[in-house]
Structures are given as structure tokens and as C-alpha cells.
Amino acid sequence: MLKYDEIGYWSEIKLDIIKEYASAYSKILSTQKRPCFYHIYIDAFAGAGKHLSKKTGEFILGSPLNALLISPPFKEYHLIDLNEQKIKSLEELSGSRHNVHLYHGDCNSVMLKYIIPRVRYSDYRRALCVLDPYGLHLGWEVIFNIGQMKTFDIFLNFPVADMNRNVLWRNPEGVSKVQMDRMNRFWGDDSWQNAAYKESPQRSLFSETEFEKTSNDVIAEAFRQRLENVAGFKNVPKPIAMRNTQNAIIYYLFFASNKPVAQDIIQYIFDKYSNRKA
Ligand SMILES: C[S@@+](CC[C@H](N)C(=O)[O-])C[C@H]1O[C@@H](n2cnc3c(N)ncnc32)[C@H](O)[C@@H]1O
Structure with a gap:
């Protein structure tokens, strides 16, 4: 039996943001002529299609179901999840739509092998891709390859709570190799260490350097720059x-x-939601 995920208010805001952008995106791409675009929706960590709201106890549609209800529709949908029950749930919820492709597997390999190569610039294909893991479960290779295609708009969940809990400790010496490797895989290399720690102004008399942890915002900004300068968005x-x-x-x-123009639209949407509180 599938146990539906219970989601907090912050996830409900995320769902509203993605829905609003996806709706504008599909409208623009559907109406554009000369050239005509073939636009695709991809949910790499799709979930079951519906969740339980922690606030109300009621069912809430998840990101793939919201996308399936958008009009005008996307030309194709690709939904991936590692959990077989969740894929079965998506199968039931999406009905007999011929253009919905479901994948039970690790999105890191499914994206690289089957999906990213379907969205070529020269074929006038474009995609909106949601990368929404609960933690450090996404590999940089996927992000980088998407960026290089120049055909994708993405939403990406940057899981700073998982990072803080397992990797970005005040004393990094205690962090296990397994957790370091998870962080390196997400970031693409170990350069996150330069963003996560800075030299402390209170150097110890007995050591060359003392380091202190930087803030969440500093780490997020370093990753933002990486998306631009390394992945190529x-x-x-x-x-x-x-x-x-x-x-x-x-x-x-x-x-x-x-x-x-995508940045203008999302800025408007982010501004609208940025002060919403639980
Ligand atoms: C945060 S939930 C997705 C919620 C969904 N985006 C929504 O808003 O409705 C994350 C999902 O990723 C799935 N997952 C975890 N690791 C995965 C992987 N490597 N590949 C594909 N799915 C994975 C989990 O089973 C879970 O359903």
C-alpha cells in the first residue's frame, strides 16, 4: 500500500509557483509560430501525483498532476520516480493519455540516457524540467547536461537542510566520507568547501588558520553562480x-x-510568493 507523503506549507507554495510558471510557459510555447516549438514537461522526482497537506489533512495535487491539467497542454510528459508504488499511482491518475511516459528508476540515469537527448535545440524542442528531490539525490552531471542543451527551463530544489544536517558542519572533520561524496556528487566537485567555510577573524594562536561556516545564503549564491558559469544557464x-x-x-x-523573458516571469512569481508564511 502506498503511504502518501505529508507535505508542509513550504511545499504547497512550491507547487503553486511551479504550476503558475508551467501554465505561462505552455501558453507561450503553444501559441508561438515561426518557428513552432514542441514543448515537453519533465518531472524527474515526480512523487505519487498527490500528497496529504500537513495543514489541512486533505489531498493536494502534486507537480506532475498539476502539469497534466494545464491548458493548452504540453506535447509530452516524462515522469520518473524511484518508488514503484508512486509510479503505479501516477499510472492510475494519468489515465490513458498516450503522451505520458512513466519511468520507474533512478532519474540520474533515466535523464541522461532517455530524456535529455530528446530535447534538441535543432529539433525546435523545448522543455520545462522539475528537479525536486527531498535531499542530496541528484547528480551534477544531470544539471550540467541539461544546461548545455540550451533548451531547458528548470526548477531545482537545493536541499540545504540535508546539507546542513549531514555535511556542512561547523567542524567538518567529523563528516563521513559517504556524506562528503553525496555533496560532491550534487555539486559536481568539492569546490563547495570554498563557499561553505571562510577564514575566521579569531585565529587561534596555535594554528595557522581557523575556519568558520558561512551562511545558507552564501552557499546558495555560490551554487547560483555555478549554474550560470559552469552549467551554462x-x-x-x-x-x-x-x-x-x-x-x-x-x-x-x-x-x-x-x-x-523567462526570468521576468519567474521574478514576478517569486516576488508574489516570497512573503507568504505558514
Ligand atoms: C519531494 S518528492 C517529489 C514531489 C513532487 N515534485 C511534487 O511536488 O509533487 C521526491 C520524490 O523523489 C523520489 N526519488 C528519490 N530519489 C529518486 C531518484 N534517484 N530518482 C527518481 N526519483 C527519486 C521519491 O520517491 C519521492 O517521491
């Missing part, structure tokens, strides 16, 4: 911080695109 606005009821940041929601 032209437009990466400042992400929106998703906070819990104690005001702690759970994750940052990034958006990246190659189109300046």
Missing part, C-alpha cells in the same frame, strides 16, 4: 528560500533558463 535569478514555521530554511527553489 544564461538566466539564474536569486532563488526563493522555503522556510518552515520556525523560519528555518528547508530548501531554496532555484529557477534557471536561457531566456530573459
